[in-house]
Amino acid sequence: MTSKLTFALNHMVAPGLKPAAFFVLCRELGLSDVEIRNDLAGNAIIDGTPAAAIKAQAAENGMSITSINALQRFNEWNAVREAEAIALADYARDVGAKALVLVPVNDGTGQANGERRRNLRTALTALKTILDDRGVRGLVEPLGFEICSLRSKREAAEAIADVDGVDIFRMVHDTFHHHLAGEPDIFPGMTGLVHISGVDDPAVCVADMRDPHRILVDAGDRLDNVGQIRALIAGGYSGLLSFEPFSPAVHGLADPQVALAQSIAFIRSRV
Structure with missing residues (x-):
């Protein structure tokens, strides 16, 4: 099964690197797929670097x-x-990106049933045209946090179908958020990207897990990344597994290449 694993790097693995150095890191790991971000200070896209x-x-x-x-x-x-x-979407088109990740409101608002479903469909309907016109796919990413306005992948999948958006939209399966949401279904056929990160801290309860707890996947992982990846592949998913750790411990690594190579090797050995 390991032959089906294709890894990618989200720029969050090493947010201090400029894009060129980030691309070199990926290349030296033998990878060929990356996610760039628009929320890294002093970095593309936020610093105005042309696509x-x-x-x-x-x-x-x-x-x-x-x-x-x-x-x-x-x-x-x-x-x-x-x-x-x-x-x-213009930047994605011009930089040659295949997709734009779509992250929902995550501050406790917009959670009421009718409001939540209506808001989701309104946004997807508008985004469908914007993305389609530019040849870019939308990747809807439900978040597992209890305050999030879109926790359920089932809700996302139903909304995508309702707006006739299956040609434009897929979902992000984030192993951290899937664990937090506690939703059993995984929707491999509607998954366009998988974000992977682990949590090792034995003291934090699931409800209190937050982005700074998210490290690279290793033997101490509490999120069952290996089980989630196995289930996705068994369901037919053959896309990218993109590392997205938010922990300062990862961001402060002097040599992230070594740690990433070890995590890749660990996952390959277990899946």
């Missing part, structure tokens, strides 16, 4: 940009969000 420059740097290192991460609060659709979506 053409990032596209050229990626190409020089043999990298394929699988996504831009992310349009935040996508399911709170308004004029501001529309402008953000258009700007990011």
